[in-house]
Amino acid sequence: MLDEVEDTTKYASVGIVERQYAHFDETLYLRGGGVLEGFTLAYETYGRLNANRSNAILICHALSGDAHVAGYHTDDPEEKPGWWDDAVGPGKMFDTNQFFVICSNVIGGCQGSTGPSSRAKDGKPYGLRFPFVTVADMVLAQRHLMDRLGIQKLFSVAGGSMGGMQALQWAVDYPERVGSVLFLAATARSSTQNIAFNEIGRQAIYADPNWKNGDYYDGNAPANGLAVARMVGHITYMSESSLEDKFGRRTQNGNRLAYHFNTDFAVESYLKHQGEKFVERFDANSYLYITKALDYYDVADGYESMEAALKQVQCAFLVVSISSDWLYTAAQARELVDGLQAVGQDVEYRHIEATFGHDSFLVEVETMTEIVGGYLGRQLKGESESTEY
């Protein structure tokens, strides 16, 4: 009976999907001056591309995400679904009955796309020989994928966190190819505090003797350093109140303090677990490169001002911020909304009262479905609701 219920849930989703690969011989000229002579993107798709290729939505993933947004790779009942399974499927916020949804692992990543753990021409992993990539470079690589898939114009580009930065950059760099941008819990430029937290994570990796200046692929990975980096990151994804509600001062050992250096409080055990799980699936060098891309991100880069960059935009925006998100704050979201409005762009701004911090964009499924799904539905019907606030 339980199995049946689980199966029902599972197959109400997009079901089993396959990771695909697109190889490109083109040279990618990167913002930082480096080049990639040929590259691969790993991607997944959900739903069907319609005849006039007008129903494609590109979902861009965050720092630790990958191409596997939804569904399962196997029929193993133990397998967990993709990172935003709640969002992609029949009747979900990205409704696969209507849309063809694409997600690709970013360039610099470690889940199938070319990154520092990929082999360079000499057959050895790049390590720190990998060129620096920016959010704009991630988007450039995605544009090659859209060309390959024959998608001239995306119905929408959507993303939370670093995914929102990519969506925004799409509209600035390739304005004629984007129908709308869904910019969720993100920022148009990393703040000083954003940079500071990322740098601490990187310092933790550098400090791990297994890191060896990034040349660790034939030995032990710098797992301890990466785990600390992940813990630093993770704490910024949750709000103070969600930590308090979830763990409080509860100890692992009944209500007694242990008076030792093993984990005492439940929150310590949780963080440690997050760190340990992460190192099984993520490459430390990718963490370094992608956090640098985050730090470098400022939509004004290459322009006189943010407004000058936003003048390039030719599509409508949905901007969503979350009250308890202290990583990418509502003030940061409003900076983009103000900038878009200042140059006369069509922008709908929604501020969500939610307690889960930055992660709320993944957790608050009902609200997000109403807002995101509703926006896409209106876009389909040719309506939009510009915000004045």
Place this chain on the structure above:
Amino acid sequence: MLDEVEDTTKYASVGIVERQYAHFDETLYLRGGGVLEGFTLAYETYGRLNANRSNAILICHALSGDAHVAGYHTDDPEEKPGWWDDAVGPGKMFDTNQFFVICSNVIGGCQGSTGPSSRAKDGKPYGLRFPFVTVADMVLAQRHLMDRLGIQKLFSVAGGSMGGMQALQWAVDYPERVGSVLFLAATARSSTQNIAFNEIGRQAIYADPNWKNGDYYDGNAPANGLAVARMVGHITYMSESSLEDKFGRRTQNGNRLAYHFNTDFAVESYLKHQGEKFVERFDANSYLYITKALDYYDVADGYESMEAALKQVQCAFLVVSISSDWLYTAAQARELVDGLQAVGQDVEYRHIEATFGHDSFLVEVETMTEIVGGYLGRQLKGESESTEY
């Protein structure tokens, strides 16, 4: 001319002070069940104890502080003064014309008081053989020092951050010996997020191979791990806006992004510098022990409730919170104020609008002088202003 100005500033302070040591043969029975058979406290004093020994103020230091609150140890013009030199001296908030000010390094510390880097009976450093200490144990050790100095009742016990916890604990554990508590930018119990940040710092130390389970005193110290821990801590002492105002997205390299993994942004260089400076003066094991004491801190510990603990109090409280302090928030301060009021205690609550985050209690000298100095002045005159809010 410049030298004269510097000298004037210097000797308007308490001038040159000497670190003193008090050795105790008594066994300290610690909350965690451990014992210290004899211990030493390093301390400094400023001003003069009056004839009836009624004008002593104990200042308690924070995590990374020590006994050297104010003044200089030498006449080297390059030397920086004690950590709260702005607060202690003639006419300052703790006016040495009126008060005899004492500060001692906490037990578990590394600046002269017995801690994990001290030698145990076998002549070797304790390392992790050092027993766990709590804030109550720090206060117990200080009580021995007050006995030694012949001070039966402190005019006031004051402290910011962990110093505030100690001040509060004084009033709960030794109510008849405290005239007032000045509780500044502190909390009556560490929050889940407080614990989480401390645990990340500890994990960074554990991850350093030089740490060797705390047994590193005959080799290299775990400097990299401790530096990362300090960086994690430091970011919690500043507000998002103070980081933004101080550094923004300014780079080390003109306005150009460097596209390398050396420090790119000014804030990265600042954090790295904070980490590097800290490891020169602080012991990693002390950092572990003291952060555990912080995590364990809950004034209700040993009582049925916070209110039951606060019923012990027999003195007036000044509680100060800072608007931009996200380490020990105004909500945490108000929890104590509410608790004190619920059991009928005399409490004055002041909330300061300041942008520097947790560190504001050290930085906002003028406001703090008015509030703290004013409170002590009224206490001298036998007045108090209980807050209703």
